[in-house]
Amino acid sequence: MVESGPANLQYVTNPLLNKGTAFSLREREKLGLMGLLPPHIETLETQIDRVYAAFEREETPLDKHVYLRGLQDDNEVLFYALLVRHLSEMMPIIYTPIVGDACKKFSEIYDHPRGLIISYPERDRIDDILENAILPSVEAIVVTDGERILGLGDQGAGGMGIPIGKLSLYTAAGGISPTVTLPIVLDVGTNNQERLKDPLYIGWRHERISGDDYFEFVDLFVRAVKRKWPDVLLQFEDFAQQHAAPLLARYRDQLCTFNDDIQGTAAVTAGTLLAASNVTGIPLKDATIAFLGAGSAGVGIAEQLVQLMVRQGLSETEARARIYMVDRNGLLTDAMSDLLPFQKQVVQPLTKVGSWSDGEISLLDVIHRAKPNILVGVSGQAGLFSEEVIRAMAANTEHPVVLPLSNPTSRIEAVPADIIHWSDGHAMVATGSPFDPVVYNGKTHHVAQCNNSYIFPGMGLGVLAAGARRVTDGMFMAAAEALATLSPARSDRTASLLPDVGNIREVSKAIAFAVGQQAQLDGVAPKSTKDDLKAAINAKFWIPQYQEIV
Ligand SMILES: NC(=O)c1ccc[n+]([C@@H]2O[C@H](COP(=O)([O-])OP(=O)(O)OC[C@H]3O[C@@H](n4cnc5c(N)ncnc54)[C@H](O)[C@@H]3O)[C@@H](O)[C@H]2O)c1
Ligand SMILES: O=C(O)C[C@H](O)C(=O)O
Ligand SMILES: [Mg+2]
Numbered sequence: 344m345v346e347s348g349p350a351n352l353q354y355v356t357n358p359l360l361n362k363g364t365a366f367s368l369r370e371r372e373k374l375g376l377m378g379l380l381p382p383h384i385e386t387l388e389t390q391i392d393r394v395y396a397a398f399e400r401e402e403t404p405l406d407k408h409v410y411l412r413g414l415q416d417d418n419e420v421l422f423y424a425l426l427v428r429h430l431s432e433m434m435p436i437i438y439t440p441i442v443g444d445a446c447k448k449f450s451e452i453y454d455h456p457r458g459l460i461i462s463y464p465e466r467d468r469i470d471d472i473l474e475n476a477i478l479p480s481v482e483a484i485v486v487t488d489g490e491r492i493l494g495l496g497d498q499g500a501g502g503m504g505i506p507i508g509k510l511s512l513y514t515a516a517g518g519i520s521p522t523v524t525l526p527i528v529l530d531v532g533t534n535n536q537e538r539l540k541d542p543l544y545i546g547w548r549h550e551r552i553s554g555d556d557y558f559e560f561v562d563l564f565v566r567a568v569k570r571k572w573p574d575v576l577l578q579f580e581d582f583a584q585q586h587a588a589p590l591l592a593r594y595r596d597q598l599c600t601f602n603d604d605i606q607g608t609a610a611v612t613a614g615t616l617l618a619a620s621n622v623t624g625i626p627l628k629d630a631t632i633a634f635l636g637a638g639s640a641g642v643g644i645a646e647q648l649v650q651l652m653v654r655q656g657l658s659e660t661e662a663r664a665r666i667y668m669v670d671r672n673g674l675l676t677d678a679m680s681d682l683l684p685f686q687k688q689v690v691q692p693l694t695k696v697g698s699w700s701d702g703e704i705s706l707l708d709v710i711h712r713a714k715p716n717i718l719v720g721v722s723g724q725a726g727l728f729s730e731e732v733i734r735a736m737a738a739n740t741e742h743p744v745v746l747p748l749s750n751p752t753s754r755i756e757a758v759p760a761d762i763i764h765w766s767d768g769h770a771m772v773a774t775g776s777p778f779d780p781v782v783y784n785g786k787t788h789h790v791a792q793c794n795n796s797y798i799f800p801g802m803g804l805g806v807l808a809a810g811a812r813r814v815t816d817g818m819f820m821a822a823a824e825a826l827a828t829l830s831p832a833r834s835d836r837t838a839s840l841l842p843d844v845g846n847i848r849e850v851s852k853a854i855a856f857a858v859g860q861q862a863q864l865d866g867v868a869p870k871s872t873k874d875d876l877k878a879a880i881n882a883k884f885w886i887p888q889y890q891e892i893v
Contacts, residue, residue, distance in 0.1 A: 351375030354892070359478075359522055361418045362889050365390060373893040387889060391425050398425070398433075404441045409452050411437055412445075415511070416455040419521045423887035426515045431845045434512070439794060440751030440776045442508040443493045449501030450543040457507055458526030460500055462547045466560055469567040482523035483576045483803050484568065485509045485603075488531055488561075490551065490583040491639075494723030494754030497583075499533025500546025505581050509603070509799065516847040517800025517855075518884035519807065529564060531557060561590060569598055576806050576814075578603050578799060587639040588685040599806060601814040605643030607795030607802065608721075610819040611841075612644045612746065613651055614826030615773050615793045616717060618840045622771065622832050623742035625716060628655035630665065633715035635706055635756060636722030637668035637675050637686055640748065644719060645689045650820065667691060667713050670722075673703030707732055716740040720747040720756030728757035730765050737766040742836070746793055748775035759790045771832075773840050789839035797841060798822050801854025808879040809859030811868040818858045818865070825857035826850065848884075855880045 354360050354374050362370075364385040371377050394414055401407040411433065415422040426433050435441060445452065461472055489502025498504075506526030513519045532549035533539060539548055552560065568577060577600040579590060591602040601607070620626055632648060634641045645666050652662035668675040668689045675686060678693040699708045709715065710732055718736055720728055728747055736743050743766050747756035759772045760781045768783045773793035781788045802822055806814060829850055832838040842850050859876045862868035871879070 349375070351379075355379060358416055358419045358422075360892070362892075363390060363418055363421065365889055367891075370892050387421065387424055387887075390421050391428060394421060394425050395429065404436055405444045405448065405452075407433075407436045408441045408445050409454075412452075412507070413454065416457060420887045420889055423514055423521065426511070427848070427887060430515060430847065431843070434515075434796070434844055435777050437511050438508045438796060439493065440753075442504050443495050443751035443753075445508075446489075446492045446498045446501045446504035447495060449498070449504055450538070450541060450545045453543075453545050458503065458528070460503065460528045460530050460546075461564060462500075462530040463532065463549070463552055463560055464547060466563055469563055470570065473567055473571045476525050478522060478525060480523055481525045481572050481575055482807055483510070483513055483519055483578070484525045484527055484572075485513075485578045485580050486527040486529060486564075487579075487581045488529040488583075488586070489533065489546075489581070490586070491581050491604075493581070493750040495751070497533050497535040497538075497551070499535055499538045499544070500528050500530045501538065501544075502581060503528045509578065509580055512796050512800050513803050514885065515800075516796065517804045517851045518848060518886075519800070519803055520885035529561065531560060557586070558589075561586075565594055565598070574599065574812070576600070576803055578803070580604065582639075584638040585683065588642075588683070596813065599811060599813055601802070601819075602639070602643075603795050603799050604639045606647075606814075606816075606819050607798040608640045608748070609643040609647035610798045610802075610823040611793055611795050611826065612719065612748070613647045613820070613823035614797070614830075615746065615791060615840050616648070616744065617651070617823065617827035618830030618832055619717075619744045619771055619773075621827075621830070622834060622836050622838075622840075623716070623744065625742065626655055628652045628657050628662070630717050631667075631713055631715040632665060632717040632719065633667045633669065633706065633709050633713060635669050635718070635720045635727055636724075636749070637670040637689065638721065638723075640721040641668060641670075641719070642685050642689055644721070647816075647819065647823065650816070651823075654820075663689065664691075664695075667709045667715065669704075669706045669709055673700075673705055674709055676704070707735060710735045710739070714739040716742055717744045718746065720745075720749055722756060723749045723754050724756070725749075725754050726757065728762065730761070733757065733762055733765040733770070737769055741769065743770040745770045746773050748773075748793055750775040750794070752776040752778075759788070763788050769836075771836050771840060777844070786837050788837045791839040791841035792844060793841065797826055797847065797850060798854065800847070801825075801851035802858055804851055804880060804883060805855035805858030805862065808855055808883040809862045809868040809871075809876060811859070811862035813862075813865075813867040815862070815865045815867060818861045821857040821861035822854045825854050829853060852880055852884065 485506035
C-alpha cells in the first residue's frame with residue numbers, strides 16, 4: 344500500500360495515512376506536501392459530500408463498487424466515514440450481492456494491490472510474503488481459496504473480493520481499525536475454464552491442486568501465520584465443502600480461528616429463528632425444520648439448532664429427529680454411503696422415511712410428510728423453493744418461516760415477494776441477500792437480511808477486545824442469543840426479524856459483549872468485570888476520523 348518515492352509522498356499515496364485536502368497547513372508544511380494539494384483546506388464532512396456525489400454519479404452497481412474500492416485504496420478514513428454515513432445504501436455495493444460481480448470480474452477491474460495473494464508456486468516463501476504485509480500489526484485476517492465464492496462457484500484468485508468485502512465490514516460494522524486487518528487469497532489455481540482462458544486473469548493459471556498437496560499448502564500457510572502473528576484472529580471464508588469442515592476441525596484448537604460459512608451462518612440463522620419463534624409462539628424444540636442444501640452452511644446451521652433444542656430440553660436424538668436435510672440426491676438418510684463425514688450426523692433413519700418415496704425423497708416429499716414449519720435454503724441454486732413447495736408448506740402450518748439464504752441475489756431459492764404471495768401473506772421471510780419490503784394486501788412485510796454479516800464483525804470485535812485465544816461454539820451461541828434479543832419483531836409477523844442494517848454497529852457491540860463474556864466463561868479469555876469488558880470494546884471501536892499527524 345505504501346509506494347516508493349520521496350518520504351513525503353507516502354502521506355498522499357498510503358491510504359492509511361492520506362487525508363487529501365484535509366491535511367492542515369501545519370501538516371502540509373511539516374510533511375512536505377505544499378503544492379501537492381490544492382490550497383483550500385477541507386473538513387472530512389466536505390470530503391464526504393464530494394465523494395458521495397461522485398458515488399451517485401456512477402451508473403451501475405458494479406461501477407459504484409469500483410468507485411468505492413478506489414476510494415478505499417486512496418483514503419481509508421474517508422472511505423469508512425462515507426460508508427458509515429450511508430451503510431444501508433452502500434453495504435450491498437461493497438458486500439453481498441455486488442461483491443459477487445466484483446469477484447467474477449476481479450481481473451478486469453483489478454487496479455491496486457490490497458492484501459496478500461499467496462500462490463502455490465510460492466509456497467516456500469510464505470514467511471517472506473507475510474513480511475510484505477505493509478501494516479504496523481495484523482490482528483484479523485480473512486482468508487479464502489476462492490473455490491466457493493457465494494453461490495457462484497470457483498472464482499480462483501478473483502475470490503479476493505470476498506476477504507476485502509468481509510474486512511470492510513469488520514471495520515464499518517465491527518469497529519475494527521483498518522490498520523490491523525489483512526485480506527488473503529490462497530491461490531491454488533482454478534478449475535474455472537472461463538478464468539483460465541481469460542488473458543486478463545490475474546491468478547496462477549493452473550488447475551486447482553487438491554488432496555494432500557492442498558492440505559499441506561494450507562498447513563504451511565497456517566504455520567507461517569502462527570509464527571508471525573500468534574494471537575491473530577483467522578477467519579476462513581468461502582472454501583468448498585470438502586475442505587471447509589476438515590480445515591476447521593484441524594485448526595480450531597491450534598489458533599484463534601473460525602469458519603464463517605459454517606459457524607457465522609449458523610449463529611445468524613439461529614438468532615433469526617429464535618426471533619421468529621418469539622413471533623410464532625412455537626419454541627424451537629417444537630419446530631420441524633427442513634433444509635435444502637446439506638453443505639457447509641446447511642450442516643453448520645443444523646448442528647447449532649440441535650444444540651439450541653437441547654438447551655430447550657430435548658435429548659440430542661429428539662432434536663436431530665426434527666431436522667430434515669435435503670441435498671442433490673434427496674433427503675439425507677443413514678442408508679446413504681457417499682456422505683462426507685460432517686454430514687453423517689444429520690441424517691434421518693431410512694426405517695422412518697423409507698416409505699415416503701419409491702426413489703430419492705424430494706423436498707416436496709419432506710414438506711408433505713414431515714410438515715416443517717421452518718424451511719432454510721442454502722443450496723446455491725436459484726428457484727428451488729417453487730410455488731408448489733411454498734403452498735404445500737403453508738397448507739401445513741399457520742406460521743411458515745422461510746429463509747432462502749443463498750447468495751448472491753441471482754442464486755436465491757425464491758424471492759420474498761413470491762413466498763409472501765404463495766403463502767397468502769402468512770410466511771415470515773429472511774434472505775441472505777438484501778431485499779426491499781414486500782407489500783401484500785395492503786401490508787408491508789419487512790425482509791431481514793439473514794447474513795453472517797450480523798455476526799462476524801461483532802465476533803471479531805469481541806474476540807479482539809476480550810483478548811480471546813480461541814473461538815468456541817459457546818461464543819457463537821452467545822452471539823445468536825444476543826442477536827435475537829435485538830430483533831424488532833415481537834408479535835408482528837410483518838416486522839423484520841433482525842435489526843436494521845443501519846444499526847449494525849450497535850448490534851456488533853452487543854454481540855461483542857456477549858461473545859467476550861462467553862469467552863471468559865469458556866476459559867479462553869482473561870477474566871474481567873462487565874464494565875471493563877464494555878470499556879475494552881468501546882476503546883477498541885475505531886471511528887473514521889483524521890488524527891493529527893504532526
Ligand atoms: N446468508 C448467509 O449468511 C450465507 C452464509 C453461508 C452460505 N450462504 C449461501 O449458501 C449457499 C451454500 O453455501 P455452502 O457453504 O453451504 O456451500 P456448499 O457447497 O458447502 O453446500 C451447498 C450444498 O447444496 C447442495 N445442492 C446443490 N444443488 C442442489 C439441489 N439442486 N438440491 C439440493 N441441494 C443441492 C450441494 O450438493 C451442497 O451440498 C451459497 O449460495 C452461499 O452463498 C449464505
Ligand atoms: O458473503 C455472504 O454474503 C454470506 C456468506 O458468507 C456466503 O458465503 O454467502
Ligand atoms: Mg461466505
